[in-house]
Amino acid sequence: MNNSIKLISIDKKYNNEIIFKNFSIEFEENKIHIIFGPSGIGKTTLLNIIAQIEDFDKGKIINNHTVSYVFQEDRLLPWLNVYENIEFVLKSIINKKNREKIIKNNLKLVKLENHLYKFPNELSGGMQRRVALARAFSYPSSLLLMDEPFKGLDLKLKKEIISDFLNLYKSSNKTIILVTHDIKEAKLLNGIIYDISKLKKISTL
Missing domain, CATH: 3.40.50.300 (P-loop containing nucleotide triphosphate hydrolases)
Known part of the structure; x- marks a missing residue:
């Protein structure tokens, strides 16, 4: 089709x-x-x-x-850590076990698996951009x-x-x-x- x-x-x-x-x-x-x-x-x-x-x-x-949309600005929520910034968009649609699997897998793909609990102001600009990408690909x-x-x-x-x-992208079906x-x-x-x-x-x- x-x-x-x-x-x-x-x-x-x-x-x-x-x-x-x-x-x-x-x-x-x-x-x-x-x-x-x-x-x-x-x-x-x-x-x-x-x-x-x-x-x-x-x-x-x-x-x-x-459809999901990544805007020019990273738009991370400053009061949430890296894990929570991604979890925020998944909470209402994916159960906790699967959320954790998706988030950790995508953060590993962008080399941020050791930064789950850091807040946006603790990250470099490049790291913030990676979090935004991981969040975008996590949403189904x-x-x-x-x-x-x-x-x-x-x-x-x-x-x-x-x-x-x-x-x-290679790990997704988007x-x-x-x-x-x-x-x-x-x-x-x-x-x-x-x-x-x-x-x-x-x-x-």
């Missing part, structure tokens, strides 16, 4: 500015899809439309997946949307965290749609790269 995500002939305006006009794209399931393009071109808007947290003016979306969604998840990292740290991201303005970063992700500038031009021809 084809369970791809499809956007069909989408129109979207902000005030009088056209963001998308007759825009169509399809994302195959269980792949990493990277939306590449400069700031302000509509990458985050596209994610928001897929997540159904932003309306569009015309067109159709076919998406039968459960089939579609994970990620808005510039590696932004602001130096190249060395970015490569390390992308390696951890790929380990999490479809990933990720946006970035950095083509070098996009090429490190071993996914399908879409240049949104070119796609938008094609859609209006």
